[in-house]
Structures are given as structure tokens and as C-alpha cells.
Amino acid sequence: MAGVTSPLVGGLGDRLGVGGLDYDVPARANRLDFMLGALTLAALVVLALSGVVLAQFYDPTPLGAYASVRYMLEKSAIAALASGVHVWAASAALVFVILHLAAVFWRRGFRNPREGLWWSGVVLLALLFGLAFTGTVLLGDQGAVEALAHATAGAKLAGPLGAPLRADFTPSTALLSRLYALHVSALPLALIALLALHLWLIRHLGVSATGSERAPFASHLRRIGAVSLLLVGIVVAAALVWPPELLAAGQEGFEVTKPMWPFLWIYAAENLFGMTGMLIAPGLLFGFLALVPVSDRRDGLASRVTRVVGTVLFVLMIVAIAYAALAPGQSHLGMDMGG
């Protein structure tokens, strides 16, 4: 049997350039903290596949949206499962990308010559937040309407930069339809392009793990495949056990909900600083992340300060998420808070 399959596999391998994967990586790269990026990628693949299923059922019009989401959850078992998988995979992707960023920051994997890797990762993080936001809005429920109201208010504060989030940017199309287009085309395309760059830079510059001990890349790839499959299993199981919730159809002019967990730190900033908080907090975080490779080029005071500031920001983000989750809801747009 082996005699029959080997030439076939070998021939295919030659034609597909599989031999290019025959190289060594540091043995430390097989640790879980070096696989967080791969786990993010696995979650993104699950997101793309479940998203294709959801797109068959979704109606991207302002009022049709909610009805179609409700239809998925109540009338189609496969769409309901895909919806749960999509929601859990989105949370997994965000958890792993944040942990990946923290791990790379901690081991200073952004230093020369890996600045480009870091910056592409930071933009990927911003794109993932963009996908999470547009995905939230597409639900058309109360949380979605409020998320959109916050975003349009923030867009007004941002001036010309926020123009695409204004309802009158292209008057012939509803804002929700444009956000749907962003969610399923523009943002994924940008994500794929940046992922390709990110992966190419990893291949070109190598994994940032230290140590002289080496391991074949094939064993690393198998381990990545293994943890990715385990992740897929966990995500599907979570979707079965804890299916996604849906609020009532959104009504404008009210503020009664809190955002999805990845945005709670921004919500906390709005509690403290008002509407400008929603620009200050992300501006501060992404501004810092962009500066990290510049401020921490070699060991010294600047390097220590960068590490302290980064650690403080990370802890603050966790605390802010916990605070916003537990604190009573607040009105940031001066709207009715119900009850």
C-alpha cells in the first residue's frame, strides 16, 4: 500500500511545493504560547465558513435584518448552529489575538527585524474589532441599534474620518447594508491581505522563539493542526450547549444595553470621560501599540518604561472590562434608559 501511495503523495508534494515546509524551527515554538496566533487563524477560518452559511439566510436591510436573524435561530437548525459557532469563534478569535499580542509584547517579539510583523498584527487586531463591531450591528436587535448610535455619535466627533459611518454618506443605501458589505467583503479582504503579509514575514524572519534546540516544522504544523482541531471541537460544543442570545428588535432613542465583551473597556471609558472616551481609549491603546517597536528598540530605560506602560494598559483593559460588566448601565448619548 505504501508503495502505491508514496509515489502519488510524493508526486503531489513535488508539484505543490510541500518540500518548502521541510525546515526546522526552535523547539520552544511548540509551546502553547507560541501557537496563539495559529489558534486565532483557526478561529478565523471557522468564522469564514460559518459566515458563508449565515450569509445564505441574512437579509441586510434595516428591518429585514432582525427578522432574518430571528428566522435563523427559530426556524433553521443549521443556521442556528452556524450562528452559535460564528459567535463563539468570534470570541475565541478575539481572546487568542489579545493573548497573542500580550505574549509577543512580553517576549519582545517586535524588535528589529520584526517591526513589520508587529505593525501588521496591530492592524489585524483593529480589523478584528471592526469585524466584531459590524457583526454586532448586523443583528438588528436593541444592542445593535445602540452600538450603531454610539458609532455614529463617535463618527461625528471624529470629523471627516468618521464620514463613512454617517447615514448620509451614500444616501441611496442604508447604513446597515453598507456595514454588511464591510463585514463580508472589505474587512475580510483587508484581513486576508494582512494575514498573508503576516504569515510571509513569519516564514521570512522565522519564529521569535529563543533556544538552540530545534524541531522539524512538520511537527510544529501537526501540533498547530491538533490544537486547532481541539479548538473547533470546543467552539462547536459551546455553540450546542450555549446557543447565542438575541434581544428584542432594536428601537432607536434608547440606551439600555451594554456592548459585546470586547468593547466593554470602551464602554467603561465612556462612563468616565463621556462620548470622547470612545475615541480616547482606542486612540491611546492603538497609539501605544504602534509606538512599541520605536520606543523599545534595545534594553534600557525606554524599554523598561514601554514594558511597564504596556503591562499597565493590559491590566487596565481587563479591569475596565470587568468594571463595565458589573457597573450599572449608563446613558452616554442622553437617550432614554427605559424602565
Next chain:
Amino acid sequence: MRSHILNSGLGSARRRVTRTAMLAVVLVGASAMPARAHDKGTLRLASRTFAAGDSIPVTGAKFSPRDEVTLVLVGASGRHALVDVRTDSVGAFRRVVLVPSTLTSGRYRLIAEALDGDEAAALDVVVEANVPGGAPPPHKPINHAMPGMEHGEMSMPMPTAAPVSLARARSASVTSAAVLLILACFAAGTALLRSSRHQQRESH
């Protein structure tokens, strides 16, 4: 005989001309009649009574898809245009409308005006006086029909952060397939993990 044939031929030609002329008159008349460019819709309000300066959620349905209507309040004090709204692909909209704080109290008619000025939908409402500097009146309806609502008209429940109760779609085949997928992922993942360890040991 020949003249009879000639006469009957002339007669049938005359009849054809007359029929054609009548058809033309009907067609011209039909084209001159104003075509209804939009559908009659329905408007829904949480409450038919509100105060000047209030923000009120207005829901519309059964209008022409992707059409524009203007919401107007018409009363003794005149005509007050509130907002232009655009219906979606199923001819519906939902919009929170600010009632001008300068409105005097009284009975008004909330009209959804089509682009041609036609009344596409209307509701009779009561506007209460605005209390200067006072707190805005609370929204009255919570999950029950308001007095004065027409038969079959529903109130809009006050939004909450609580999830709705869903009659979730279930299918034995989808659940079985999902469970199989989970088991396959765990089995394949564990096998890959073992083979990776084995390969790493061998390379040492």
C-alpha cells in the same frame, strides 16, 4: 351584389376604425389617469398621547419598498414637518421622531406623506403642553395596548437588555452531525498531538 360586398367591406373598415379609435381613447384616458405610485401604509406609535419636546418611536409598515415619506403633524396651529424617512425593502421603517417643543397642546393628525403629497397613512394623536424646564414626561406604554388604540394595534414594548425568549430551531440530524464533528475534531486533534510528539522525539 358587388355594391353590397363593397358596402359591407366599407362597413367593416368603418367598424375597425371606430374600434381602434375607441381603444385609443381608452388607452389615452387610462394613461392620463393618475397612477398610484405608492402603497397605503400603516403607522404605529407606542402612545397616541405625548408631550411637545418628546422623542417618540414611530413604526411604519406596508408602504412601498424603498420609498420616501415625510412625517407631518397637522393641527389647529398649522402643519409641522417632522422628518423624512426612507422605507426598507419590505416597505417598513422604524424611527424615533422629535416632537417640536414649540407645539401647542391639542389634537393633531400624524400623517405619512408620500412624495406626491398624498396621505399614505395617518393617525390621530394628542399633544400635551410642554412644561418649560420640567422633566420630560415618562414613556407610558410598557407591553400593553394604550387607550384609544385601534382594534388590533399593538403597543411597542419598552426596550430592555434582556434576551427574548426564542423557540429555538432543533433538528436531530443537525445535532447528531455537530456531535460527530466534535468527536472527530477531538479524536483527530489528539492523534495529531501524539504523532507530533512522536515525530519530535524521533528527530532528537
